[in-house]
Amino acid sequence: MVTRMNSTARLAGMLLLAAAVQCIADTDPLFASDEILDVELLAPFTMLTDERPIDEEAAGTFRYLAEGGTPVEFDTAVRTRGRLRRGKETCTFPPLRLNFKKSQTRDTLFDKQDKLKLVTHCRNRARRYQQAVIAEYLAYRIFNILTDRSFRARLLRITYVSTDGGRDISNYGILIESKDRMQKRLDAKPISIAKVDVSTIRPEDLNLASVFQYFIGNTDFSPIQTAPDEDCCHNQVIFVRKGELSYTVPYDFDQSGLVDAPHAFPNPRFHLRSPRERLYRGRCVNNAQLPATLSLFRERRDDIENLVRNQEGLQKVTQRSMLEFIEEFYDTIDNPASVQASIVEKCI
Numbered sequence: 647m648v649t650r651m652n653s654t655a656r657l658a659g660m661l662l663l664a665a666a667v668q669c670i671a672d673t674d675p676l677f678a679s680d681e682i683l684d685v686e687l688l689a690p691f692t693m694l695t696d697e698r699p700i701d702e703e704a705a706g707t708f709r710y711l712a713e714g715g716t717p718v719e720f721d722t723a724v725r726t727r728g729r730l731r732r733g734k735e736t737c738t739f740p741p742l743r744l745n746f747k748k749s750q751t752r753d754t755l756f757d758k759q760d761k762l763k764l765v766t767h768c769r770n771r772a773r774r775y776q777q778a779v780i781a782e783y784l785a786y787r788i789f790n791i792l793t794d795r796s797f798r799a800r801l802l803r804i805t806y807v808s809t810d811g812g813r814d815i816s817n818y819g820i821l822i823e824s825k826d827r828m829q830k831r832l833d834a835k836p837i838s839i840a841k842v843d844v845s846t847i848r849p850e851d852l853n854l855a856s857v858f859q860y861f862i863g864n865t866d867f868s869p870i871q872t873a874p875d876e877d878c879c880h881n882q883v884i885f886v887r888k889g890e891l892s893y894t895v896p897y898d899f900d901q902s903g904l905v906d907a908p909h910a911f912p913n914p915r916f917h918l919r920s921p922r923e924r925l926y927r928g929r930c931v932n933n934a935q936l937p938a939t940l941s942l943f944r945e946r947r948d949d950i951e952n953l954v955r956n957q958e959g960l961q962k963v964t965q966r967s968m969l970e971f972i973e974e975f976y977d978t979i980d981n982p983a984s985v986q987a988s989i990v991e992k993c994i
Contacts (some may be wrong), residue, residue, distance in 0.1 A: 659697070663765065671832070675755050677798035680787070682958055683755075684803045685710040687744075689724045690810035698726040698740050706809075708744065712755065720750045728764065731900065736909050737768040757767055765820035765900075768909060772845065777964040778900065778907035779818040784957060784968070785862050785899040786820070791949050792942060792983075793854060795832060795885075795893050798823035801959075818959065822897065825883060834885035834893060839878045841871040844929050847884070848891040853935035855896050856928030857943065861975050863903025863924045865913050865987065869894045904971055922971065924978075930993035940979045947976060 672678075689706035703723035712718045716989055723745035731737045742764040751759055765782060769775045779801075786799035799820050806815040812982040825836040844852065852869055879885060881898040901910045903922035912918035916925055954960070954968050978984045 670743040673798055674759070674823070674827055675757055676759060676821065677800055679800075682801050682803055683710060686805045686807055687722070687724070688807040688809055689722075691806055691808040691815075692810045692812040693750075693929055694724065694726055694742070695739060695812075698732055698734070700726055700732070702882055704744060706744075708746070710755070718754055720746055720756070722746055731766075731768060731909075737766075739766050739768060739770060739817075741766050744821075760824065760826065761823055763822040765822065767817040767819065768907070770815055770817070772908070773961070776818055777848055777961060778905050779820060780957060780960050781905040781968060782899050782907075783818075783820045783963060784954060784960075785847045785902065786822070786897075787903055788862075788950050789896070791946050791953070792858065793851075795851060797828065797895060797897050803959075828883075828895070829873045829885070831932055832885060832893070834887045837878070837884050837892070839884070842869075842878055842884055842892070844870060844931060847894050848940070850935050851893050853928060853932040853939050854882055854942070855894050856926070856932070857936070857939045857989075859896060859902075860924055860926045860928070861943065861972075862899055862905070863921055863971065864899055864901060865916055865918070865925055865927060866898070866901035867896060867927075869929075904968060906967065924975070924987045924988070928989070928993050933990060933993060936985070936989065940985070942981060944976075 686709040687706060688709070690704050694704060706722045706724040708716055708720045719945050725743050726732050727743045727747075728741040732740045737958060744762050744764055746756060746759050746762070748758070748760055751757055763829070766873040767775045767779050774990040783799055783801045785809070786797060789796040790798065799822055802819045802821060804817060804819045808814060810886045812950045829835055847869065855869065860863070866880075867882055869882050870876045870879055872880040882896045885893040885895060899905055901912075901921060903910075903920070903924065906921065910921045912921055914925065918925060951969060951972060954965055954972070957965070960968075978988050
């Protein structure tokens with residue numbers, strides 16, 4: 647295993663990581679702001695929560711106030727999505743996918759948006775589930791700080807208005823940038839494949855993603871393969887440009903210790919006591935990238951912690967828990983013996 651790098655390799659790694667954090671293209675208007683967006687979503691939520699259709703869409707309406715207070719309304723098809731969180735035994739309120747009409751969204755905040763994943767609150771009337779949504783949003787924002795090759799996210803305050811007799815619900819939600827829009831932004835295509843080889847992925851991207859997963863305390867991912875009936879890879883998307891190594895972009899962080907969702911549980915095969923116990927799952931072949939990757943995390947520490955400190959809607963107890971978890975990561979990477987024992991020697 648590699649524990650040291652010569653100066654040339656270290657410089658090369660730092661330059662590659664610096665390139666990764668450069669802005670590649672303009673962000674869509676929806677994801678250009680970090681202000682919470684207040685919206686109403688009208689749909690048959692009694693049916694959606696009872697039947698949880700994944701192939702059929704229900705008619706809905708999406709409303710918000712534009713700048714200056716002008717009301718905006720779209721026709722929006724709605725269906726449920728996901729695997730774990732779509733199950734009734736896990737979440738009483740399922741995650742959703744919204745399907746907008748581009749002809750209606752043109753020249754609005756939702757310009758160029760088509761199909762968007764909506765991360766919902768999982769269960770009603772529980773503060774921890776509300777806080778988990780904000781914490782997962784912050785996980786996306788933190789990865790944005792580390793690299794532009796990351797999914798953009800927008801935090802919403804949503805009033806769900808049931809059109810088939812159910813009661814209205816207000817809660818937080820997250821809209822996630824679509825793969826199609828990221829494809830335009832990165833000038834790289836997402837690929838559908840059963841499995842990929844580590845050697846085909848940019849080592850600096852894969853190492854950054856691996857350390858990030860360790861940072862948030864997540865083991866619910868794979869950068870090279872996926873579950874049956876899903877595109878590769880499990881909770882990571884592979885993007886490619888012709889003639890280049892591919893990019894790997896993680897998503898879906900509800901099982902992480904940083905988010906600490908009530909429904910989260912560690913993968914039994916790792917024998918972890920809780921999601922708050924970290925386990926490094928990075929590739930040994932990429933250990934030469936570690937000094938540059940850890941240096942990037944150190945450089946961005948203030949930005950990361952200030953993001954958590956300043957997040958609207960995050961309660962003090964959640965903020966304190968997240969900052970303590972983040973501090974534990976930095977205590978590890980600032981101690982060479984801990985880096986060796988907890989990261990280098992745990993690689994796969």
